[in-house]
Amino acid sequence: MTLFSSSEVSFQKFPVVRLNSENRACIVITQLAGVQRYGQQGKVTILKRGDTTLIDSGRPWSSDCGGDCARLYLRLPYFLMEGRLELNPIPIARRISGASGLGTILFSLSTALFRQAEDLSSEEGAAAVEAYLKILSACVGDSEDASRNRGGSNLLRRRIATYIESHLPDTDLGPVKIASAMGISVRHVHRVFSSKGCSVADWIRERRLRQCHSDLSDPHLRRKSITEIAFFWGFNDSAHFSRSFKEKFGICPRVFRTHAWADSRAVNRLIQRHDVLSRQNVRYLQPS
Structure with a gap:
């Protein structure tokens, strides 16, 4: 910073x-x-x-x-x-x-991050x-x-998206289960997602991949293996998960995890570079 x-x-x-x-x-x-x-x-x-x-x-x-x-x-x-x-x-x-x-x-x-950087430990900084x-x-x-523009169809889509988000670890999550929970037909579920240019399965996979992405970049979860994280979020095949992750993010899970942890430490070091603050610039960081 x-x-x-x-x-x-x-x-x-x-x-x-x-x-x-x-x-x-x-x-x-x-x-x-x-x-x-x-x-x-x-x-x-x-x-x-x-x-x-x-x-x-x-x-x-x-x-x-x-x-x-x-x-x-x-x-x-x-x-x-x-x-x-x-x-x-x-x-x-x-x-x-x-x-x-x-x-x-x-x-x-x-x-606050910029002002207090020198007073934070590595764990606090992270x-x-x-x-x-x-x-x-x-x-x-x-x-x-x-x-x-928010309309009725967008409201239903957000309700479905919220339901999917809270049930991602469920390996049985799919159109039938979503339709039952929303009180609509399976066909209606498919129609809601087709308007976004994707299928229900595509959306679920996308959300699972992003949750895995978040967990793999979290140093607090370093003791969990890549497979454990993938399976927790509803994947059931390690090879398929690795291929999907690389296709989505352009990097394989193992390499991403290594870079993400390194980047976390690098960001922490950047924040701790407090020397660029000269006395005449400190005024900009004071509450107005």
Whole structure:
């Protein structure tokens, strides 16, 4: 996590950096002071103090500052964030307001992580980062939901999705069980998902893979084997799980787990790099 500040009008273009899937980053930008415009792939967002946005390091982007500005940059592994979110690809250059709700909590946690990094143990740092990622994921999801038109079919879809989410470990989970629980026909269940361009089985597999992705990146579950995690979330064949995981995330479960733990430690070290805070910049981190 790095702090940048500027007291002059500036415009910067950041060219695409050719990285492989393991090094590609999701840049989380938190605005600490001033008004700043960020653009990527034809999308433009304007941030003021407290706001947050996401940028894909694998694509060109720009930043336009009109005066006294300061912001925090946090680089997170793209494949890690992609697995955390309900959305693919990650929504870029979209403003997450820090004026109220979870956005306010996200901003407070961002600045607190930066201020208190030196006082956190490795375990505390890992827990703080995990909390930050969960809130960030929720904020991104809320932002995406706000941009969608919510109708009756969407309400039913969300009810079904909630049921699936709470029954993922059930190996018998499928259209028949879902239809019975929702009080609708099996055909209706299939129709709800066909409007999303996927089958019921596709959705269940997707959610199971993302839960496995989350657990495999959690250092607190290091004592659980990959097979145990996969079977807990409803898979019943290790080879099939490995193939599905690699097809979804572009990396096999074992290699992903190794990188995820290393990235967790790396993020912790980045947060602990407190030396970039000069005395004149500390004011940006004080509550307004």
